[in-house]
Amino acid sequence: xxxxxxxDFDGTLADTxxxxxxxxxxxxxxxxxxxxxxxxxxxxxxxxLGKCFEDGTDTPPERVEEACQTYRRLFNEIAIPCITLxxxxxxxxxxxxxxxxxxxxxxSRSSASLLTLLExxxxxxxxxxxxxxxxxxxxxxxxxxxxxxxLLLLGRLGARAEESLVVGDTVFDLEMGRGAGCRTCxxxxxxxxxxxxxxxxxxxxxxxxxxxxxxLRNE
Numbered sequence: 731x732x733x734x735x736x737x738d739f740d741g742t743l744a745d746t747x748x749x750x751x752x753x754x755x756x757x758x759x760x761x762x763x764x765x766x767x768x769x770x771x772x773x774x775x776x777x778x779l780g781k782c783f784e785d786g787t788d789t790p791p792e793r794v795e796e797a798c799q800t801y802r803r804l805f806n807e808i809a810i811p812c813i814t815l816x817x818x819x820x821x822x823x824x825x826x827x828x829x830x831x832x833x834x835x836x837x838s839r840s841s842a843s844l845l846t847l848l849e850x851x852x853x854x855x856x857x858x859x860x861x862x863x864x865x866x867x868x869x870x871x872x873x874x875x876x877x878x879x880x881l882l883l884l885g886r887l888g889a890r891a892e893e894s895l896v897v898g899d900t901v902f903d904l905e906m907g908r909g910a911g912c913r914t915c916x917x918x919x920x921x922x923x924x925x926x927x928x929x930x931x932x933x934x935x936x937x938x939x940x941x942x943x944x945x946l947r948n949e
Contacts, residue, residue: 732913732949734889735826735942736880738898739837739844740775741920743819743939744851747772749809754787756808757801764788775921776900778838778863778873805843815851816919818940826943827856834887835860836879836896836906859886874902877909884910895933895949897942904930915945 740746751768758765766787774786783789783797827833833856837844841862848854861879865871871878884891896907899920904927907914915934916927927935934945 732831732893732895732946734832734834734884734887734894736834736836736883736894736896736907736912738776738896738900738903739835739847740839741899741922742897742903742917743823743835743853744813744815744847746809746813746847747775747921749805749812750775752812753801753804753809754782756804757797758787758789760800760804761789761793761797763790763793763797772921776838776874776898776902778866779840781873802840802843806846810847810850813847813850815853816939818938820851820853822939822942823853823856826946831946832887832889833857834883836874836883836903837862838874838902840864859883861886874900875905875909877906877911880906880910880912884912895946899927901926901930904932913949915942 737743751771754771771786774782779798780794783794789797835857841864844860844862861883865879865882866873871882880896891911894912895915896903896912897915898904899917900922904914904916914932916932918924918935918937936942
């Protein structure tokens with residue numbers, strides 16, 4: 731029986747792609763670097779920020795840290811106004827929380843930006859714990875798709891893997907969850923499509939977050 735849900739944030743709970751693309755493009759312009767396409771940038775969402783600049787842009791390796799710092803400085807002004815919850819997220823979380831499920835978040839973004847976005851969107855109170863890119867730096871945890879962040883989160887919750895479901899929109903999330911011994915559920919409305927997600931062999935795939943209660947009833 732599933733008692734805990736470990737959500738990804740970007741592309742799973744919130745539509746952050748437009749904000750991320752705009753902020754990345756603004757960073758490249760400010761730094762005088764070549765532009766990158768929205769599709770190339772979106773393909774890296776879910777990875778640590780430095781990896782996004784490495785793989786999603788033509789930022790020289792020696793300027794990746796500068797790009798990260800510039801992006802973070804611009805994020806609140808450029809990205810946050812574009813970020814909204816997907817339809818049905820707030821209602822689904824409220825309903826499942828009322829049934830006694832515990833929620834946590836495993837994200838590749840920083841803890842500070844995650845907490846800001848949760849509060850901006852009015853759902854922060856539902857989540858008991860989180861892991862973020864801060865844990866990669868401070869605890870030397872391996873980022874997604876390694877299982878480290880999910881395992882840390884299970885420890886913070888005092889939760890058992892077999893009673894936990896990882897919900898995410900990328901193969902990085904699904905591989906992380908499976909590696910940690912959790913059940914996994916992919917969402918097709920985020921940054922990667924159904925065909926790609928199916929290759930990661932999730933236990934379930936949903937097209938809308940409102941389908942999640944049905945997945946839990948079948949566990």
